[in-house]
Amino acid sequence: MQPDAISLVLAAVVAWLAIGALGIAGLRKLRFVSRVLFPAGAGVGIALAVVAFLAIGAPANAVVLPFGLPDLPFHLRIDALSSFFLVLLGAVSAAISLFSAGYFRSSEGTPPGLICFQYHVFLAAMALVLVADDAYAFMVAWEAMALASYFLVTTEHRIPEIRRAGFLYLLIAHVGAIGILLCFGVLQGGSGDYTFAGMRAATLSPAWASIGFFLALFGFGAKAGILPLHVWLPEAHPAAPSPVSALMSGVMLKTAIYGLLRVAFDLLQLQLWWWGVVALAFGLVTALFGVIFAAAQTDMKRLLAYSSIENIGIIVSGIGLAILFKAYDKPTLAAIALTAALYHALNHAFFKSLLFLATGAVLHATHERSLGKLGGLIHRMPWVAWLALVGTLAIAGLPPLNGFVSEWLLLQAFLFTPTLPQSFVNMLVPIAAAALVLAAALAAYVMVKFYGVIFLGRPREANLAYAKDAGKHERLALSLLAAGCVLLGIFPGFVIQTLDPVNVLLVGSAVGEAAGNWLMLAPFGEDRSSYSPLIVLVVIVAVVLVTMQVVHRYYHGRVRRADPWDCGYPLQTPRMQDTAEGFGQPVRQVFEPFFRIERALPTPFDAKPRYQVDASDPWWHWIYVPVARAAELAARFVGLIQQGRISVYLTYSFVTLLALLFLVR
Template sequence: MCAAASLILGGVGGVLARRPAGRMIVYGGSLAIAVVALLAALAQLALGIAPDPLVVLPIGLPHLGASGLGMQFGMDDLAAAFLIIANIGGAAASLFALGYARHEAEPWRVLPVYPVFLAAMNLVVIAADAYGFLLCWEVMSLASWALVMAHHSEAATRRAGVIYLLMASAGTLALLLCFGLLAGPAGDYAFAAMRAVPRARWIGSAVMILALLGAGSKAGLVPLHVWLPRAHPAAPSHVSALMSGVMTKVAVYAFIRIAFDLAGPPAWWWGLVVLLAGGMTAVLGVLYALMEDDIKTILAYSTIENVGLIFVGLGLALAFKADGMMAAAALALTAALFHALNHMLFKSTLFFGAGAIQHATGTRDLAQLGGLIHRMRRSAVPMLIAALAIAALPPLNGFASEWLLLQAILLSPALPQFGLKLAVPAIGALVALSAAFAAACFVRLYGIAYLGRARGTAAAAAQETDRWSLSAMIVLAALCVAAGLLPGFAIDLLAPVTHALLGARVSTQAGLSWLTIVPVASRQNAYDPLLIALFIAISAVIGALALRRFGVRITRRAPAWGCGYQEFGPPARTLITQYSPSGFVQPIRRVFAGVIFRAHDEATLPLPGEAHPARLNLRWSDPAWSLLYAPLIGAIDWLAGQTNRLQFLTIRRYLAFVFMALVALLGWIALWG
């Protein structure tokens, strides 16, 4: 019903898109629908109040095995968990858009498609057959493409749209082949029938690889990520939040549904493949983010890093499941699901903040920002909370889920395979390295954008965002704090999912003293978020009182230390002594990016006597793009150019082609008929 209401709302948006009331109706209605869907999913997962197990719509293709005509939809525990993620993100984005969308130049390009995008993501999650899944998956892809192309007048947006369509089509083809193998000779595309089909081990392995390619391309796994940092920043900010925070989680859901539910018993090397893909994605994603100066591009690359962390947890769960270690598999799967929820919370907040900055200053370039904490005081607070959460600092939610993931990694010595014994500790080191890089990345983003002095006139004249946008940011930031301080409730909420998929769950956490979480039997592996939060608060208060009591009481004013630069002229000239985005990350760039991304600095110095300033240019390249996609696109362009000649042939040559095709068809019938 909620999905149908969203589709109807899309039609209303098409009619009222050019009227001022259209924005309030579409986004207000989307907010209400998302809240209702969220409550239904929470009721099933927390209270066990489940709707009808299966709903069949008389829409579809005939002769699809025993299921016949119709699309099937149902909400099990796995679907309910991802409906919670989808509808928290959808509700927050709709609330944010009530204020932010007033500044949209062409709302008629967004309003009709936005509710359809929300409906498609929900329908993918509750689809119970391959036909409905793939149809809704394609609607989701096309709706998000249309939203990306809302600012179609920009050349970069058009290029991003083309790359997105190509990658989405390739991913859908992989999923189509995957479901074809799952259906088997009977060709029954209902998920219930797929679970019952006996299949060879190699078919299950092929299904897993195809699912990793199809879902991984939508989620942003390296090297299938090239569309994501181009498409996500091109969309309006509330759509960017949905694409990064929610749509990538729908892709994670697709992989879990296939690999854990439909593909059959896993082989141990499945986990190794997924682990390697996740670990490489996590480190490279955050390194990409450190190289960028555009705020939304930084956040898009950071999404790649967090998707990598989620797939590390899924790979661990597959490896533990293959070896019968169901309790450890439940811990790893819980960590992955919890991080998926957490990433939606803090990444949506950050994209909302990026939208507020873009509207207030007219730019997303870090080098043009600075000092926004003095002009955007209220929105700076939820942005700080989200930045601390994504940097995995306690006691916030990002730390809680990554700590669970590390606890699962510490259980890996019990795995019998030598390849896993060797790979998992290395992946654990990559996870720790990505966490350190993430901290540096968001210290850089928040510090340069909000602290210091304004580097441009637009930043100096910035004003606070509207109350609707601010409310959405505050709500999500509060959920980041709540999930960080009370992670045991989130773990218990996810327990039915792991029990349904693995037959095991993490032990109940809610009844422990101080709401401590103990994911494994040993108390030595406990985490006490409330005690840590109390310690941080007491330490801060004591430090402030000590400074007030024993610090120097005489206020002294003097020019700020400029790192050896002599100040000439007005104070504005001292802005050059602030850290620039490129300068902040230069040590990491020189150590890591020189080899991986071929990054190098080009300094152009004036000759003696010349008055023009020195110039520093940073160059780096994406190895996946330069080695894989650029040659592929070049080959496709060449083939298209050669094929284009066919439209200029004469009628005699067209008839000759038809005659040769007829002869070939008759020959095939004669040989094989």
């Protein structure tokens, strides 16, 4: 008998857990962990991606495991939506596992076997989240994912800043988990049936359905990094090892997107138009805020963390637009918007993982995260530099790479929105399209800064001369992700047709044939708008070849090496180059209201002239600092009644007993 897809997914989960257990068995056996276990984990990821890809168009199948509570076993189910995200998990985690085999080659701090255990438990928990079919199984897997990722973030737990980042991440994760738990409580509709099938069958009033949706937006938004619950991302990503940062940004954030889609389109049987407006607004504000703050960063991993916030905002805005269209009974438009959101989720998983791994290679070679101390690494680390360039161009949204396709498709959904019943929505949609274009343009600006300051120019520190290129495992992993960015950009028709079963499941419509063929992408007809990545690629290659031929003919075949143009300053020093702070200053100046800026101005009594500008996240001071102060005041009040005397506590108990007797008499 041929095993079904859910059984094979469970086999992959068991294999990852077994690899983690072997990591504990070989706790400090570095070679065994790096040369055997992490590559084995990569193999499991590839197998999972293949199984899930074949299951996207297949009928859903489920299994019930006799685990958990006596009357509440684990219900697991795989359908088109979970299959798509399992493909994302398996493919991206395979490359990251391969990179980890070379990255964790030196034993510092946490034993490598323990990292291997936490890492593969993290992978297994994410896979279980994607196939859970009841609230209990989902929450168990969700909490296991949060705890495993917390321990990975705090790998270097001896550093106070890393412990603080881990605590903040765990706090926000559990605040979000409370929202998800309450959401499931609403969705069961008083039936007491917490399986997803029971939630689908429950009949909810529009008011209760709205409460359930916004609890889901809050709970999953905390994990995804939607404003104002984003504050953990810029702290946790720099604290974690680079492969963990890649896995969290590339894959874990997408489990939150999966949860939001599952609730909004599958478990809830109605969609209201204003849900879409709220999700669209939150998504675009998140995207703009993320990219503006990314432009001001001088830490390369914090820059990528804010960039992840921006991309999550784009994905959520696409989901909001799909909800809006489905509420107005326009399933084809809803399918196009949803396709753009899912496509961008897949694209972000590839190019953001590629960039986080590239920064990991740079960090390993230079032991430096500050952009102000890097530069010129294209000569010392050519493999990393050229492969990172692919990810940089992709995230900047330049054709013919994958980042352009999904953003272009989402923009088409905005631009070709028909007249809708609410005039407010008709006014909002073009503003949202303009905001999307602005976010995409600023993202390109940020990526020029990111790549140029790290890899181009001259080394800003003497120790960069000793930097070495990445090893063979890291090169192969980066190459696989870069190839994914290229292929996903050149063959969008194949990706869109693959996503059709997901669209049919969630919005009841497909866009594969309407979007065009493998050569031309035209979701609204070739006479209105179209895009051909292959033609763009051919034109780019032709222009480059013709330019090279003209240059060689003009110089009669003579080629010489010379220093690049030095702006008329042949004796300039590396400190005279443009810096990360200087590059981001125009954006910080234009969008100054978005920042909380503190300036330290020079005084006549300073030993040395100084001028310091600190641009911090205003959400800390608008929300989190007041909440922390309120919690501190509450703790002090509670401390007042902690007298430490038994007689006082007996009095409290007696008064409480009298109050209860009075209330329930």
